[in-house]
Amino acid sequence: MNLKCYSSLHKAIVNWQMSGLPNEKEAVYGALDRWIAWETEFPLIAAAKALRILRKRNQWKRVIQVAKWMLSKGQGATMGTYDTLLLAFDMDGRVDEAESLWNMILHTHYRSISKRLFSRMISLYDHHNVPDKIIEAFADMEELGVKPDEDTIRRVARAFQVIGQEDKQRPVLSKYLSKWKYIHYKGERIRVRRDAWDD
Structure with a gap:
């Protein structure tokens, strides 16, 4: 070399x-x-x-x-190259090209797609206001047993709301969001039950 x-x-x-x-x-x-x-x-x-x-x-x-x-x-x-390319497509507004690459990844590497790549694609769809595609990507994610992070779940819940399927929003949030979250109160980090604090 x-x-x-x-x-x-x-x-x-x-x-x-x-x-x-x-x-x-x-x-x-x-x-x-x-x-x-x-x-x-x-x-x-x-x-x-x-x-x-x-x-x-x-x-x-x-x-x-x-x-x-x-x-x-x-x-x-590699997944790293695909992630970088999807991000670049997102930042350059090339949703169609991102979708073509995503479909290739899904068909070629469907058993080994990382949470990060799913999050990247859902984020791209969110940035470009394509809620139905967010739901599709999330369905693939669930089918392959990839657990989403909190940011992704919030995007998915918002997509359900945008397309008028609020009834599917709550089950997704309760299934994937942790029962606990941390807040800062009087300079300290405190663990609280999410539902108690949110209500």
């Missing part, structure tokens, strides 16, 4: 904004291919590191381009 190439690929991806590279898929993929042309192995570490930096810089279009390029090469097909 050529560490120098990893470093140069990583720098090239992170700094290509200033290199005047156009946004067209062919130009981007061509440049990325040239940067790794002499490598015997795909520089996955460098590409993953570049993705992390682009994500921190909120360069969502670049994140999408690099992640799609990696996947087109048969590289980086």
Whole structure:
């Protein structure tokens, strides 16, 4: 493995904004291919590191381009890459592309989809006001036995309310929300029963 190439690929991806590279898929993929042309192995570490930096810089279009390029090469097909790509689709308003990727993940990895990925997709649907899709994703989550976190449950409950199915809201909340929650009272953290406090 050529560490120098990893470093140069990583720098090239992170700094290509200033290199005047156009946004067209062919130009981007061509440049990325040239940067790794002499490598015997795909520089996955460098590409993953570049993705992390682009994500921190909120360069969502670049994140999408690099992640799609990696996947087109048969590289980086991990839950972490999928999570980053779904987030980038969300931030760039590309709900249809996110949904296509999500359907592929569901059909290919349905036995091993993490809570984090389900939460990411439900969050995306919530940000873009698609309550019926939130309910669908939640149904898949339940079917696969993945336990949702509190934030996800609140989004699901709100989606039931938006589509006029309030009768399904309470059972979901009581099934998944903990009976206890912590509040801060007079500078101390106190555990209280959720229902007693909420009522």
